[in-house]
Each structure stands twice: as C-alpha cells, then as structure tokens.
Amino acid sequence: MSGGTYEMPQIEMLPERMAGKLSLWYNFSMSTFTMLSKGRVVLADGAVGTELMKLGLKSGASTAEWNLSHPDCVRRVAASYVEIGCEMILTNTFGANRFQLERYGLAGKTAEINRVGAALTAEACSGRARVSGCIGPSGKLLVMEEVAEEALYESFLEQAESQKRGGADLITVMTMTDTAEMTIAVKAVAAAGLPVIASMTYEYKNGEYRTIMGNTPEQAVKAAGAAGASAIGANCGYGPDGYINLAPILRDLSDLPVYIKSNAGLPELVDGQPVYRMSADEFASSAPVLLENGTTIIGGCCGTGPDYLEKLKPIVDRWNERGTA
Numbered sequence: 599m600s601g602g603t604y605e606m607p608q609i610e611m612l613p614e615r616m617a618g619k620l621s622l623w624y625n626f627s628m629s630t631f632t633m634l635s636k637g638r639v640v641l642a643d644g645a646v647g648t649e650l651m652k653l654g655l656k657s658g659a660s661t662a663e664w665n666l667s668h669p670d671c672v673r674r675v676a677a678s679y680v681e682i683g684c685e686m687i688l689t690n691t692f693g694a695n696r697f698q699l700e701r702y703g704l705a706g707k708t709a710e711i712n713r714v715g716a717a718l719t720a721e722a723c724s725g726r727a728r729v730s731g732c733i734g735p736s737g738k739l740l741v742m743e744e745v746a747e748e749a750l751y752e753s754f755l756e757q758a759e760s761q762k763r764g765g766a767d768l769i770t771v772m773t774m775t776d777t778a779e780m781t782i783a784v785k786a787v788a789a790a791g792l793p794v795i796a797s798m799t800y801e802y803k804n805g806e807y808r809t810i811m812g813n814t815p816e817q818a819v820k821a822a823g824a825a826g827a828s829a830i831g832a833n834c835g836y837g838p839d840g841y842i843n844l845a846p847i848l849r850d851l852s853d854l855p856v857y858i859k860s861n862a863g864l865p866e867l868v869d870g871q872p873v874y875r876m877s878a879d880e881f882a883s884s885a886p887v888l889l890e891n892g893t894t895i896i897g898g899c900c901g902t903g904p905d906y907l908e909k910l911k912p913i914v915d916r917w918n919e920r921g922t923a
C-alpha cells in the first residue's frame with residue numbers, strides 16, 4: 599500500500615506547473631475532514647514551544663501563558679510556518695488544561711488562554727492554512743487516581759470549546775502516553791464538533807513500540823478510532839528515524855490517515871535543558887521513507903523550526919505531484 603494511497607491520478611496527466619496550482623486549489627477548497635483523508639500528504643508545522651524559547655520563553659515558565667503576555671511572539675511563530683506553506687498550524691495551547699495551568703495559578707484563565715491561543719494562530723493563518731488546536735496531557739495519572747475521568751473530560755472539553763471559539767478548524771490531541779487519557783480527550787473534541795487527530799508518543803523497546811504507560815499502537819489506534827478520531831499518529835520522543843518503522847504499523851492498523859511529527863533527534867541534556875542537535879537536512883532526509891511507509895500528515899516536534907519545515911516542503915510537494923518520494 600505504500601505509494602498506492604495516492605488517489606489523484608488525474609493530476610499526473612497535467613503539466614507539472616498546472617498540477618501544482620490545481621493541487622493548491624484542491625487544498626483550499628476542501629473541508630478539513632477531506633484534507634485529512636489519505637488522498638494526499640499534508641505538510642503540518644514544526645515546534646511551537648522550542649521556537650518560543652528562542653524568543654525568550656524561559657524553561658519552567660508556562661508556555662501557554664504567552665498567549666496573553668506575548669501575543670506577538672506566538673503569532674510570529676505561527677506565521678513563520680504559514681509563510682513556508684505549512685497547511686496545518688498548531689495553537690500554543692499544549693499545556694493549557696486547567697490542571698497544568700493550576701501550577702502557575704492560572705486555572706481561572708484556562709478558557710481565555712485557549713481561546714486567545716486559537717485566535718492568534720487564526721490571525722497568522724488568515725485563511726491560508728488550517729488552525730489546529732492543540733491538547734496535551736493533563737499531567738495527572740488516571741491509573742494512580744490522581745484525577746477522575748469526568749474531571750478530565752470536563753477539562754479537555756473546556757479546552758476544545760475554547761479553541762473552537764478562537765477559530766480552531768480541528769484539534770490535535772498530542773504527546774499522549776495513556777490510551778485512556780487520549781480517548782477522553784478525543785471524545786471531548788468530538789463533542790465540541792471538530793475533527794481530531796490522536797497522536798501518542800512511543801518508545802521502541804524489546805522489539806516493539808509502546809508508550810511509557812505500556813500501551814501498544816494497536817490499543818491506541820483502536821481506541822482513537824472508536825472515540826471518533828479522524829487521524830492517528832505519533833509525535834515527539836524520537837527523531838524521524840525512530841518512527842520510520844512505526845509508520846507502516848499505524849498505516850496497516852486502520853484506514854485513518856497517519857500523522858508523524860518527530861523531534862529534531864534525541865535531545866542532549868545541557869545544564870539540565872534538552873538540546874536538539876539533528877540538522878534540518880538530516881531531519882528531512884528521513885521524510886521520503888516516512889512517506890513511502892504510509893505517513894500522510896508530516897511535520898516536526900521539539901527542536902524543529904521553520905528551517906526544518908522548509909526542507910520538508912519540496913519533498914511533500916514532489917510526493918503530491920508525482921505520488922512518489
């Protein structure tokens with residue numbers, strides 16, 4: 599099924615320049631649901647958090663709070679990806695659930711931080727790219743009963759509804775390690791009426807991929823699909839090479855599009871801070887294999903900035919024009 603998922607053969611019969619234009623038109627006239635179908639590869643964006651750090655965000659500070667205190671920086675990071683041609687831009691709301699914000703005394707601003715975060719990305723996109731809301735883990739362990747399922751659902755629903763009000767076209771539930779928590783978040787987004795991508799972080803150990811909570815790709819994909827996800831995938835953790843063998847596993851587990859956003863390699867700890875050293879060229883060199891292996895939504899996570907996405911762009915364009923890497 600590797601290159602066989604390409605479903606626009608009529609494009610190949612057109613002169614190359616025309617095909618490029620047609621696929622651009624096709625891109626912006628279709629619904630977000632259709633965009634997430636397996637017909638073509640979608641170029642997502644790179645990291646938000648590590649880019650904001652370059653603009654002065656201190657580690658240990660609330661990244662999501664910058665939606666209120668540094669809106670220009672948040673807009674600027676989103677715009678940098680729109681300018682390259684990324685089609686799906688994440689909001690700066692990864693840790694913006696009330697459990698995480700509580701640690702900064704910001705729980706009362708949860709709805710505002712999520713709504714403003716989506717609005718800032720929507721301004722940067724100005725109709726040229728889709729606004730993907732972003733929901734990350736609560737930081738509470740269901741299995742340890744640190745939080746009740748109902749409270750978790752309410753918290754994710756608050757995020758999803760606020761992001762929708764701010765202009766989110768879809769929401770990516772990401773960096774999840776517990777299938778149960780991911781499922782609750784996916785259901786909350788579905789209840790808010792938005793398409794949802796469900797993305798987990800995996801480790802490869804003893805010959806298999808599992809999350810640190812012990813969940814397999816099979817469990818995650820099955821649960822995500824049943825909860826109403828429009829796409830499934832993996833992000834963070836490894837560099838692209840670490841997910842090359844996971845992509846075909848995810849592809850074969852369902853008919854849903856496969857989303858892969860890996861880091862700029864494994865981080866090195868420098869003064870207790872993660873530093874990502876994989877170059878943009880090295881990062882992009884794995885992209886053709888990721889596409890061959892079934893990835894249909896591709897971008898970058900921690901340590902990948904606009905320069906990395908710029909390298910992915912021609913690879914994705916080539917794939918969409920010719921159906922091959």
Ligand SMILES: [Zn+2]
Nearest residue numbers: 834835899900
């Ligand atoms: Zn990451």
